[in-house]
Amino acid sequence: MTLIKTIIFDLGGVLIDWNPEYVFLKAFHGDKEKTKWFLDTICISDWNENQDAGYPLEQATNDLVAKFPEYENYIRLFYGNWENMLGGEISGTVTILKQLLAIKKYKIVALTNWSSETFPIAQKRFEFLNWFEGIVVSGDEKTRKPFKAIYDITLERFNIYPETSLFIDDNLRNIEAAKSLGIHGIHFKDPETLINQLKTFNIAL
Template sequence: MIKAVIFDIGGVLLDWNPRYVYRDIFSQSDQMEWFLENVCSTDWNLQQDKGRSFDEGMYKLKKQYPQFENEIDVFWKRWPEMLKGEINGTVAILQELKKHYEVYALTNWSSETFPLVKNRFDFIAGFDGIVVSGEEGFIKPDEKLYKILLQKYNLLATECIFIDDNIENVKASVKLGFAAIHFTNSIALKLELQKVRIQGFV
């Protein structure tokens, strides 16, 4: 029996994308895409999600790509502008689930930027608990982060359903015994919740 619902935040509840800023920095989209693939890349940003400071991360990048020093600085200075807002419909689903289940968040996020999220979006305060990768030193899909959540809040994986937009994170949760949904959009999420007969969506 499902007793708790675990949400990823970025890509499920909140729309975060560096392109919202860098499309104003680069005149051509292919230049922007190259920069985001090779300089301020997803893998580079994940190291901040894992606990590395932005100061250290940007210092290393600037040594490697001195020609992009100003563009690298933008990633930190204009980070709040990369966070567009709530993903349409998903926060409403969260609020409905809260009526019937405990709800938690398990997110890959920097400990330096997550406070900006908490201060900006009221729904964050409604979680029964949150585990932030940057505070723990592990990132999904490392099973250690999932286990931290389970131990911290005395949860059983077999009594939880996990929702994430990253398929690798979903697969990792299933290996640990979670029920899981690969998030694509809020309409599809409602349908998946109906299929597994989650209260509020039956």
């Protein structure tokens, strides 16, 4: 049976509810179809992930405005109104985190794709971000999941052995990358499912 000594949490989508739709549904007056089109066509996830890897928000915004000048006002909303994309904590997972910390047998850290410019906003809002032994923020490292470098940084910084570590992320791509490096993974769906998934690694809450 696998002996887990370290648990690595993703943040957005696992512990923190973050969704650009919170801003753009309002901007497009509740039009879900237009919101989806805008986020699939203009402010796409690949563009945002570039900022997660350290590209400056202002430069990224100006680049996109130059490409789609007719959508300038909406493009500038993405980072201009970014704080309103934070929907709150995912309370069920925060409870699981608290329970794991109470057991006092695991090293618990976080690995997140997040711009170094916006992460301080989350730090001020969410007290539980202070509970981790440490957090690797992609924007600070100038690389991001699923690239090998950020996993290597995490393992080395916190003296983690991949074979005794478990990574929890809502993005399957990131889990597969972790597994390729020998890190065990759980593809997060919801807190209730996570409790059962942890049991498969002999982690009972």
